[in-house]
Amino acid sequence: MTFLELKDLKVHFPTDDGLVKSVDGLSFSLERGKTLGIVGESGSGKSVTSLGILGLHKGGRAKISGEIWLDGEELVSATPEHVRRLRGKKMAMIFQDPLSAMHPYYTVGDQIMEAYRIHHNVSKSVARKHAIDMLGRVGIPTPGKRVDDYPHLFSGGMRQRAMIAMALSCDPELLIADEPTTALDVTVQAQILDLMRELQAEFNSALIIITHDLGVVAELSDDILVMYGGKCIEYGAAEDIFYRPEHPYTWGLLGSMPRLDRERTERLLPIKGSPPSLINVPDGCAFHPRCPYADRTEGKSNTEVPALLETEGGHMVRCHMAKTERRTLWENEIKPVLETQ
Amino acid sequence: MTAPLDVPESAKEAVPEAVVTGVDRKAIQGRSLGQIAWLRLKRDKVAMVGAGVILFLILIAVFAPLIVKWFGHPPLEFHRDMIDQETQVPKDRFGGISWDYLFGVDPQWGRDIFSRVVYGARISLLIAFLATLLSVGIGTILGVTAGFFGGWVDTVISRLMDVFLAFPLLVFAIALAGVVPDTAFGLSGDALRVSLLIFIIGFFNWPYIGRIVRGQTLSLREREFVDAARSLGARGPYIIFREVLPNLVAPILIYSTLLIPSNILFEAALSFLGVGVRPPTPTWGGMLSDAARIYTVPHYAIFPGLAIFLTVLAFNLFGDGLRDALDPRGNR
Numbered sequence: 001m002t003f004l005e006l007k008d009l010k011v012h013f014p015t016d017d018g019l020v021k022s023v024d025g026l027s028f029s030l031e032r033g034k035t036l037g038i039v040g041e042s043g044s045g046k047s048v049t050s051l052g053i054l055g056l057h058k059g060g061r062a063k064i065s066g067e068i069w070l071d072g073e074e075l076v077s078a079t080p081e082h083v084r085r086l087r088g089k090k091m092a093m094i095f096q097d098p099l100s101a102m103h104p105y106y107t108v109g110d111q112i113m114e115a116y117r118i119h120h121n122v123s124k125s126v127a128r129k130h131a132i133d134m135l136g137r138v139g140i141p142t143p144g145k146r147v148d149d150y151p152h153l154f155s156g157g158m159r160q161r162a163m164i165a166m167a168l169s170c171d172p173e174l175l176i177a178d179e180p181t182t183a184l185d186v187t188v189q190a191q192i193l194d195l196m197r198e199l200q201a202e203f204n205s206a207l208i209i210i211t212h213d214l215g216v217v218a219e220l221s222d223d224i225l226v227m228y229g230g231k232c233i234e235y236g237a238a239e240d241i242f243y244r245p246e247h248p249y250t251w252g253l254l255g256s257m258p259r260l261d262r263e264r265t266e267r268l269l270p271i272k273g274s275p276p277s278l279i280n281v282p283d284g285c286a287f288h289p290r291c292p293y294a295d296r297t298e299g300k301s302n303t304e305v306p307a308l309l310e311t312e313g314g315h316m317v318r319c320h321m322a323k324t325e326r327r328t329l330w331e332n333e334i335k336p337v338l339e340t341q
Numbered sequence: 342m343t344a345p346l347d348v349p350e351s352a353k354e355a356v357p358e359a360v361v362t363g364v365d366r367k368a369i370q371g372r373s374l375g376q377i378a379w380l381r382l383k384r385d386k387v388a389m390v391g392a393g394v395i396l397f398l399i400l401i402a403v404f405a406p407l408i409v410k411w412f413g414h415p416p417l418e419f420h421r422d423m424i425d426q427e428t429q430v431p432k433d434r435f436g437g438i439s440w441d442y443l444f445g446v447d448p449q450w451g452r453d454i455f456s457r458v459v460y461g462a463r464i465s466l467l468i469a470f471l472a473t474l475l476s477v478g479i480g481t482i483l484g485v486t487a488g489f490f491g492g493w494v495d496t497v498i499s500r501l502m503d504v505f506l507a508f509p510l511l512v513f514a515i516a517l518a519g520v521v522p523d524t525a526f527g528l529s530g531d532a533l534r535v536s537l538l539i540f541i542i543g544f545f546n547w548p549y550i551g552r553i554v555r556g557q558t559l560s561l562r563e564r565e566f567v568d569a570a571r572s573l574g575a576r577g578p579y580i581i582f583r584e585v586l587p588n589l590v591a592p593i594l595i596y597s598t599l600l601i602p603s604n605i606l607f608e609a610a611l612s613f614l615g616v617g618v619r620p621p622t623p624t625w626g627g628m629l630s631d632a633a634r635i636y637t638v639p640h641y642a643i644f645p646g647l648a649i650f651l652t653v654l655a656f657n658l659f660g661d662g663l664r665d666a667l668d669p670r671g672n673r
Binding site for chain 1: 373374375564565566568569570571572573574575576579583584587588
């Protein structure tokens, strides 16, 4: 049995302007000890997916359908109270900005203790020991002293470590990290990614990393899911996505990724245009207005939503172009440009 | 409710740690937001003067019987020998001010104005504090409920606030004071009147603080630390009491200190209009009301007027200082 499985998850928000289809039919699965990277532009539905898995969407405002199976339990139809019990213990989340995700009035230790005591009926001194232990494990020096400090006394990287300690305090089996390094500078970013890799190995948890930074997923992920306009448009093993991508959007993402091993004078290749409005998703393939190859599909891209089809060995692509055509394009036009660039 | 500003508590806890860490770390001892606000408040001289006056007034109110025993005469004692029986005004110059009668005596009966002002502080402060407590209590509970749960709960409570804000309070107060008999709800005399004033002033002022609290709760509810707490499995009550309420302490505290003087003024106004505590019980507003009839004796109006003025000013100065201390971004 797979540990986490999403089947056709839809998260829609009815608004005065129309139905916002933030996540529109997303399916994937994830095993313990594995890492899935979800990549996409702002507004592609990454964070909405993670909040949906945790059941954090406010009832009444979001319409959620589909199935989320976590360790044999279905979460979409479960009662909010049941899902609440699972949060923290079974699944937890690391937020993007640890300063705003920590309460400014309580010490870091207090907050880790509280997180632990929600699920464990232990005394304060036991919880405190646990908090100090957790802070030590995420690499905070002199945790016995730092445990009584307030979040604003921590540096950005330390704060993200403390946030990770908080999320891990109840030993969750599924950890969702929503842009865990976006608010950090590059050196600290690398440290935090190392830390997450170590901790994942230690706790054997399933990890979902949500980011718009392909560099981050390249370092950590086993599988990568590329989202666009609320849908998965390419999904596969990390090597497939980096070395054999087949969707024009993924090509665009790779082309717009800054690389330190290249000359600074060379320009990035940005994707033209901006992400679609999720109220008015373009007909046909959501990416077709920005896709340089949309005219190669005899108009199908403009009218028909492409299906997510397997090209080989678990590598799925949502594109109207023929498999051979995509591969030729990648080998002959895209890859040489990316490499010589 | 006051947890984050419970400075002495956290300070107590912090001390042993700071001592253990030794000399090296002494200089960079961590401070909670409450401690920082307290330091800032201590530096604000105007606010500290205000706080001093408030403390002084509270002491006067608490120890009124002792003060009157040492420095004056019982507030209800007549000294007709001090009064010119024909003109009904005090015989001596300056309204009879002397070492014996610090503020002079009132016309007609010759009661010691000093004692009456001192006792008046009791009524004024008692009513102002309890009415504020009532407003803040109702306003906070309903405001948090409306803001946190939203939906129809919010709609019902918000409309209720609109109704209360549109209520002709003064007319209602005058009518109610006239209707309520001398004995009601198991209370009588001054106790009944004071309770009635607390109820009227407190019960009709809650929508102001309710709106502030509701607005703050609405924005706090969407903050990331609330999501973070929820992502760790926190329950609704936990979020209200541990995540939302501590952030409301500052606005509630500031609003309370600014509501107290307005309640003092309102109580004085009601007493002035004769719907407050009934004579002969001394109140500042009541004394002003009496003084207005006998304008040949200015000192009779000056002392209670000065008392009201100083009290209101002190609370306002302290409230402003508190706001500056708790909201450093509001720096001018």
